[in-house]
Amino acid sequence: MTTKLVGAKVQRVEDQRFLRGQGRYVDDIDVHAGTPTLHAAVLRSPHAHARVRDIDVEAVLDVEGVHAVWTYQDLADLSVNLADPLPLLIPHPALTHGRTQYALAKDEVNYVGEAVAFVVADDRYLAEDAVDRIRVDYEPLPPVVGIDAARAAEHLVHEDVPGNVGARLEQEVGDARAAIADAPHRLSLDLTVERSASTPLEGRGVVARWDPDIGRLQVWTSTQTSTGVRAAVAVKLGLDLGQVDVITPDVGGGFGVKINHPWPEELLVPAAARALGRTVKFTEDRREHFISAAHERGQVHHVEVGFDDDGRLLGLDVTFWHDHGAYTPYGLIVPIITSTQLLGPYKPQSYRVVFESLYTNTVMVTPYRGAGRPQGCFVMERTMDAIAAHLHKDRTEVRATNFIQPDEFPYDQGLVFQDGRELEYDSGDYPRSLEMIKRLVGWDEFEAFRAEMAAEGRRVGIGLACYVEGTGVGPYEGAHVHIETTGKVKVATGLTTQGQGHATVFAQLVADELGVPMTDVEVVTGDTRRMPYAVGTFASRSAVMSGSAVHLAAKRAKEKVLRIASDALEADVDDLEIVEGVVSVKGSPGASIDLGTVAVLSNPLRYAFDEKSRAATQFTVGDPGKPPVAEDDEPGLEGKDFYSPERSTFASGMHAVIVETDPDTAEVRILKYAVVHDCGNLINPMIVEGQIHGGIAQGVGGALYERMAYDEHGQLLNASFMDFLMPYVTEVPDTIEIDHLETPSPLNPIGVKGAGEAGVIPSAAVFAAAIEDAEAHDHPGLAITGMPISPSELFALRQAQEPLLKQHEEDA
Amino acid sequence: MTEELHEIRLHVNGTSYALTVPGRRLLSDALRHDLGLTGTHVGCEHGVCGACTILVDGAPMRSCLMFAVSAVDAELTTVEGLADADGSLGPVQQAFLECHGLQCGFCTPGFLTTITAGLRDNPRPTHAEAREMVAGNLCRCTGYQNIVKAVERAAELGAGR
Ligand code: FES
Ligand code: FES
Secondary structure (H helix, E strand, O other), X not given: OOOOOOOOXXXXXOHHHHHOOOOOEHHHOOOOEOEOOEEEEEEEOOOOOEEEEEEEOHHXXXXXXXXXXEOHHHHHHHOHHHHOEOOOOOOOOOOOOOOOOEOOOOOEEOOOOOEEEEEEXXXXXXXXXXXXXXXXXXXXOOOOOOHHHHHHOOOOXXXXXXXXXXXXXXXXXXXXXXXXXXXXXXXXEEEEEOOEOOOOOOOOEEEEEEEOOOOEEEEEEOOOOHHHHHHHHHHHHOOOHHHEEEEOOEOOOOOOHHHOOOOHHXXXXXXXXXXXXXXXXXXXXXXXXXXXXXEEOOEEEEEEEEEOOOOOEEEEEEEEEEEOXXXXXXXXXXXXXXHHHOOOOEOOOOEEEEEEEEOOOOOOEOOOOOOOHHHHHHHHHHHHHHHHHHHOXXXXXHHHHHEOOHHHOOEEEEEEOOOOOEEEEOOOOHHHHHHHHHHHHOOOOHHHHHHHHHHOOOEEEEEEEEEEEEEOOOOOEEEEEEEOOOOOEEEEEOOOOOOOOHHHHHHHHHHHHHOOOHHHEEEEEOEOOOXXXXXXXXXXXXXXXXXXXXXXXHXXXXXXHHHHHHXXXXXXXXXXXXXXXXXXEOOEEEEEEEHHHHHHHOOOEOOOOOOHHHHHEOOOOOXXXXXXXXXXXXXXXXXXXXXXXXXXXXXXXXXXXXXXXXXOOOOEEEEEEEEEEEOEOOOOHHHHHHHHHHHHHHHHHHHHHOOOOEOOOOOEOOOOOOOOOOOOHHHXXXXXXXXXOOOOOXXXXXXXXXXXXXXXXXXXXXXXXXXXXXXXXXXXXXXXXXEOOOHHHHHHHHHHHHHHHHHHHHHO | OOOOEEEEXXXXXXXXXXXXXXXXXXXXXXXXXXXXXXXXXXXXXXXXXXXOEEEEOOEEEEHHHOEHHHHOOOEEEOHHHOOXXXXXXXXXXXXXXXXXXXXXXXXXXXXXXXXXXXXXXXXXOOHHHXXXXXXXXXXXXXXXXXXXXXXXXXXXXXXXX
16 A cells, blocks of 8 residues: 655655756757857946936947847847836736836836846956947936935926825725724824745846747746746747747745746747847845845834734724835736735724825835735734733734634635635634744743743743735636656646745645656756646745646546556446556456556557557557547547636744843844644645745844835845844754644635745744833833844934833932 | 956866866855756856855855965866766765655755765754754755755755764
């Protein structure tokens, strides 16, 4: 009997390559098509806002080893569509003033880092030399930096966008303002989250090769959507879709930033490959990634809340301002997610949310792991803590009062989610999660621990935060399963992989369904030659979407296996089983046929090419009275299927942390971190836990360290790993205690929900709560309202409390 | 303007390679693009992330901060040279596999080389020392808990001996 792989901590199959240095990332791709690969470099704007008066490329033209220098003026000659603005990927009726950049700046630049000119040379060194020689005459314009400046609108980012407002969106359930006015208790809060970024260790990169013999373009790109890039490249370069293949090789991390597409370089590199008839490569460097990819998180929120004596939310009214940077290629996804996912596991009696999405002269904003949820969670959970403090109640009690109960699913929040569908939660058990997290972190024993620590002169605090995460959004994913005549199983799904272990988890699903050893299953992702219909990897959707599709495709393949085997073995389908790649009749092990032979029989042949295939040739098999392939059948042992759910699945979880704050230096130390996590059925708990670990590290970064430090001129001051503080091992919790709750999703055949982003969502909220709690005794009233919080900022908050405390003592 | 070129030899993983490079060619680029040893990765090119770490005469060094021409006299080891002679995973590699110490794998070669050298110096690290050993390398995927576990597991597997 084969043991079940789904649900087990199966070691990753892809690691063998990675550990030997045999990964193939985009910069490793070297296509020797007779001539060596050429390299591209990009001239980027040094100004946050300027008119481009003139570009002089004269000095570059005779540099040896330079093959092309392009500015906006050259684009139309390369392809008519290339001179148009880049696509606005996700239009929304509320995005009344959406703007996107050009592949190379036309007349105006709107952030430091915007692409202005493009050079192709023999190698990257020469290309950069050439870039240095281009002279641009800029007329600087006043930059708009930060949400305050954008709202003040003293200057405009785009002349034709009044007030710098790209979009305004309002949703309301019930009459929140009236409910707040009538509520026995009211509070208002102002909460801020700073900019951070995905910052994968591998930046962006593209390689393209034009094959003149077959008129076909091959593109390798470090993306989260190969089909998206393929469609964009085809349109922009004026090619038929069938002429473009996009292959996503190994990707060194994505975390959201690589879902945006096409980047200017994703069009310019293929255009250059076609124009020059050579393979061309662009590999982004670290500074470029900081200033010309994308950021996220920057939002300012104002909350009005009305509640009863138990802390029950009667009315919640949230207004927020979202800094989307200079352009809006990804539409309103991030603020829409904040505005809907803010509600978490709670059911306020009325809710109104309104946001403005604002232009600034900074790098544009597209989703970063969590995608607006960390901000929403921060807002909701800070509000919960404030209510508890106001009512002198335990923070968990106030939360429990507001939970959606297990018997209330499916629960419709009455809002429209990021996919344009109802925000309807499929399943969950929040009271149970709360119980589990309290036990795991030692919530009820904490006061004793606090007293113990206080006796040693140490300050500790505890925080807790809950979230619900809409995962696995549509529209669909597909999968193709092919059983070869060797018995090996080739699986393809179109979404891409950037570290999630898809080659392992999808193989687990297939191996279980088909009854084959995992070593016989090979998974390919993100290759449009193998699966041309796909959406992409984002919104914690891979396990849900491709997982389900892979499962369904394997099921179809299995049906065919059994049908053919039942003919061959002259047995009823129901009496067959597949174990270790062999189909046999249950209870009579002699009657069996291996999958490879079934594959041979599935494909009637005219020509034999080996011993095995002789069995399928025309004088050997088939009923001469019937067509070799039945009317409703196809040759080959394959299964293909798509999964397209009605709506998202809703994973959930709770984090709790115990921190210690240094009384003198205000440094924050993490003493304990606990997680209760519900992503439905687990395919591979080892991988899910890895995702949680990684998410928490990014959450710690966002809570305590990471911010994009722009000066008033729009210069990013910390555009290096030296200055942008990503956590090393020394900054993350030494251990993370994880407990799983599994409430299967009823929406998909494998009962899973997404897990990729969860770890990062509650971090800001949980740290704010714990730090505030640690400070509460010595600095009562000290409120953490902005993230991240550095030791100096915590120190400043303490200082601000001092005069108040003195006053208090004097009064007493 | 033509650049002056240097004919050099690099000794990598026990093999000697001849190549012609300009003086400014980074060692990381020479390894990756001239010799095709793409296992060494470049995450920042300014010496902070550690993805490009290789062993130079056994000591971990950031190949993005060295010129190829300055490495001619050294014995270099890259991730491609860490497997056992029979082709099976070396103990540090094996430990990473067992402990799920990698996700996207981009930072991994730098960790593997760093730990290989670290355990050679200190074959039985305490937990704090195991953390310290990897404290100069960035990983954006794993959150480091499993990497530290892998250091401890590699020590158990006898990596330093
Ligand atoms: S690439 Fe050398 S340290 Fe980052
Ligand atoms: S595994 Fe992706 S950066 Fe470390």
